[in-house]
Amino acid sequence: MTALLEIENLRIGQGNNAPIVEQLSLSVSRGETVGLVGESGCGKSLTALSVMGLLAGNLGVRDGKIRLEGDEIQSLPQRKLRHLRGEKMGMIFQEPLTALNPVMSVGVQITEVLRNHRGMGRAEARTRAVELLRLVKIPDPEARLDEYPHQMSGGMRQRVVIAIALACSPSLLIADEPTTALDVTVQAQILRLLKQLQRDENLGLLLITHDLGVVRQVADRIVVMYAGSVVEEGLVDEVLDNPRHPYTAGLIAARPSGSFAEGAARLAEITGSVPAPADRPAGCVFRDRCKQARPECEARRPALERAPTGHAVRCHFPLAEGSPA
Amino acid sequence: MTQTLPNSGNGKTTTGPRKALSPALRYVLRRLFQAALVMVLVMVGSFLLVKLAPGDMVDAMAGTRDLTADQMAALRERYGLDQPVIVQLLRYMALLVTFDFGYSPINAAPAMDVILNRLPVTAILVVCSVSLSMVIGTVFGVIASRNAGKPVDLLLSMFMLLLYATPSFIIAVLMMLVFSVKLNLVPIAGFESIGMGYTGLTRFFDIAHHLILPVTALCTFYIAIYGRIGRASMLEVLKLDFVRTARGKGLGEGRIFYVHALRNALLPLVTMAGLQVSSLFGGAVLIETIFGLPGMGRTAFDAVFQRDTNLLLGVVFVSSLVVVIVNFLIDLLYMVLDPRVNLK
Numbered sequence: 001m002t003a004l005l006e007i008e009n010l011r012i013g014q015g016n017n018a019p020i021v022e023q024l025s026l027s028v029s030r031g032e033t034v035g036l037v038g039e040s041g042c043g044k045s046l047t048a049l050s051v052m053g054l055l056a057g058n059l060g061v062r063d064g065k066i067r068l069e070g071d072e073i074q075s076l077p078q079r080k081l082r083h084l085r086g087e088k089m090g091m092i093f094q095e096p097l098t099a100l101n102p103v104m105s106v107g108v109q110i111t112e113v114l115r116n117h118r119g120m121g122r123a124e125a126r127t128r129a130v131e132l133l134r135l136v137k138i139p140d141p142e143a144r145l146d147e148y149p150h151q152m153s154g155g156m157r158q159r160v161v162i163a164i165a166l167a168c169s170p171s172l173l174i175a176d177e178p179t180t181a182l183d184v185t186v187q188a189q190i191l192r193l194l195k196q197l198q199r200d201e202n203l204g205l206l207l208i209t210h211d212l213g214v215v216r217q218v219a220d221r222i223v224v225m226y227a228g229s230v231v232e233e234g235l236v237d238e239v240l241d242n243p244r245h246p247y248t249a250g251l252i253a254a255r256p257s258g259s260f261a262e263g264a265a266r267l268a269e270i271t272g273s274v275p276a277p278a279d280r281p282a283g284c285v286f287r288d289r290c291k292q293a294r295p296e297c298e299a300r301r302p303a304l305e306r307a308p309t310g311h312a313v314r315c316h317f318p319l320a321e322g323s324p325a
Numbered sequence: 326m327t328q329t330l331p332n333s334g335n336g337k338t339t340t341g342p343r344k345a346l347s348p349a350l351r352y353v354l355r356r357l358f359q360a361a362l363v364m365v366l367v368m369v370g371s372f373l374l375v376k377l378a379p380g381d382m383v384d385a386m387a388g389t390r391d392l393t394a395d396q397m398a399a400l401r402e403r404y405g406l407d408q409p410v411i412v413q414l415l416r417y418m419a420l421l422v423t424f425d426f427g428y429s430p431i432n433a434a435p436a437m438d439v440i441l442n443r444l445p446v447t448a449i450l451v452v453c454s455v456s457l458s459m460v461i462g463t464v465f466g467v468i469a470s471r472n473a474g475k476p477v478d479l480l481l482s483m484f485m486l487l488l489y490a491t492p493s494f495i496i497a498v499l500m501m502l503v504f505s506v507k508l509n510l511v512p513i514a515g516f517e518s519i520g521m522g523y524t525g526l527t528r529f530f531d532i533a534h535h536l537i538l539p540v541t542a543l544c545t546f547y548i549a550i551y552g553r554i555g556r557a558s559m560l561e562v563l564k565l566d567f568v569r570t571a572r573g574k575g576l577g578e579g580r581i582f583y584v585h586a587l588r589n590a591l592l593p594l595v596t597m598a599g600l601q602v603s604s605l606f607g608g609a610v611l612i613e614t615i616f617g618l619p620g621m622g623r624t625a626f627d628a629v630f631q632r633d634t635n636l637l638l639g640v641v642f643v644s645s646l647v648v649v650i651v652n653f654l655i656d657l658l659y660m661v662l663d664p665r666v667n668l669k
């Protein structure tokens with residue numbers, strides 16, 4: 001598998017304040033689904049937005065590299081970057097209810113992508129838009145094209161957003177908590193749809209979520225983030241059955257429906273909350289909340305160490321393989 | 326597979342104007358009924374208020390010629406002013422339905438004729454100032470928001486604050502001094518040149534020439550209002566999620582700004598236009614007086630001070646009618662601009 005998206009040592013910050021995201025590296029290959037998990041506020045959305053080049057004006061990429069099919073995103077001129085968005089990468093957001101323009105019909109919002117990137121005419125774009133709505137399994141697509149977002153349910157709107165993201169057949173799809181705002185039954189439908197589209201279109205899918213169950217269901221690899229950086233990464237089954245970072249183990253244990261990993265439930269839930277970027281402790285950023293913390297953890301920040309299997313962990317004292325604490 | 330989930334976004338799912346016509350039609354009919362009700366209430370209310378005030382039409386007549394007490398009593402009987410108020414009210418309403426406003430003693434003519442004579446003056450004044458100030462103000466606001474925080478924005482904001490803070494009559498008098506008295510570029514007062522017998526296009530340009538200053542004076546304050554609302558509204562809309570979606574699909578900034586954002590940002594400006602019409606129609610007394618324009622505000626002012634109750638009530642009726650119709654049109658425009666408008 002060749003890497004489609006490579007993020008290397010990314011640092012995102014606001015002015016001269018403490019960086020919000022730091023030492024963040026991850027990659028997504030074609031045809032691969034990567035689950036990016038972590039508590040809210042740990043920097044998942046900012047990471048995604050920096051890939052799209054859509055960080056809010058007050059934020060910026062301070063260091064590191066983001067490459068999409070070899071093109072370095074930060075060094076591209078705005079015009080080139082604009083073409084990559086929509087053409088090569090698409091993004092789906094958390095709030096389907098507000099993600100669409102309320103005063104424009106769904107059809108216009110889909111066709112304008114095709115007309116913009118592909119130079120299609122009105123009729124041709126409309127035909128393709130109907131195909132797209134069919135692709136995301138919206139019934140009666142011809143009639144739906146003329147509807148306005150408020151006439152659709154949340155699930156339907158999210159399907160429209162997916163159709164927009166896929167309009168120009170991008171190679172990378174970023175989905176930022178695409179189902180969080182939806183009802184449970186609709187969540188399952190949307191996830192199934194995403195997974196199917198990912199397979200059919202051979203997409204690289206970066207799926208951001210805080211639901212480990214979702215990751216287990218659809219992802220090939222998992223990247224666990226804590227306070228702005230990656231703490232553990234590897235194949236989904238390997239990491240979830242065998243967490244090596246105490247934070248990952250805690251996340252698994254905190255799942256309401258019990259744990260995947262035998263024995264992980266024995267770990268107490270993680271107490272406290274994610275520190276704000278300026279309040280992150282020196283050394284290991286997780287040590288304040290870690291049951292296993294020792295003086296060593298305060299002295300120096302652990303590096304992300306990768307085992308030959310590809311399973312990587314950022315911890316001085318990782319949980320033993322095979323038998324979590 | 327059909328979604329049956331209710332959307333939790335903005336309450337009930339509404340059937341848009343495109344899908345079914347009948348809710349839209351029912352909406353229009355209901356609004357018309359409301360408008361008629363408002364008119365009846367306004368007229369009953371103002372009639373009673375006028376009757377409460379001391380003095381009546383015959384007193385007004387007595388001011389212009391000498392009348393004996395007997396003559397006055399005879400006149401009161403003739404105009405039905407000796408009847409109980411409720412009878413007078415019913416008679417008045419019956420006449421109103423036929424657009425008969427009664428006699429205007431200070432003009433010695435039917436009040437309807439007087440009003441029809443003056444309505445165009447105010448109508449032209451209001452239409453010109455509303456459209457001009459809305460267009461100029463919106464352009465200013467959009468330019469300011471597009472350059473938010475940059476020198477252009479600061480300059481425009483300062484300029485708009487100046488327009489906002491200077492009373493329009495001061496601007497009127499200053500313009501009059503400079504452009505009429507000093508430079509002699511435009512007529513100092515009046516609606517058109519009297520006694521020149523202009524017709525057609527010549528008359529049009531003559532009137533336009535006369536109205537440059539008053540329209541400008543009525544615009545300045547509202548340009549500032551539209552500019553400020555437009556800027557704030559654009560900046561607010563640009564923060565919304567759908568703008569991020571639009572950027573995410575690789576649209577150009579121009580399309581995002583002038584198509585996606587502006588269409589949403591226009592809504593409060595349209596509301597403002599409705600308010601502006603309501604407040605200028607009859608509220609432009611000061612400017613009408615300064616520029617000697619025989620408009621509705623001027624007419625109401627004279628009617629009040631000379632106790633010409635029929636004329637006053639007629640002006641109230643016509644002004645309210647215009648305001649009600651304009652608001653109705655604004656509602657229809659809203660329906661076109663915003664598909665979410667609840668037709669309930």
Ligand SMILES: Nc1ncnc2c1ncn2[C@@H]1O[C@H](COP(=O)(O)OP(=O)(O)O)[C@@H](O)[C@H]1O
Binds near residue numbers: 020041
């Ligand atoms: N525009 C911004 N300016 C400053 N801080 C921001 C901005 N957007 C997000 N943040 C902060 O960055 C941190 C990470 O945010 P985010 O990436 O949205 O987290 P999440 O993992 O929940 O998606 C949060 O602490 C948030 O408050």
Ligand SMILES: [Mg+2]
Binds near residue numbers: 041044045176177
């Ligand atoms: Mg987020």
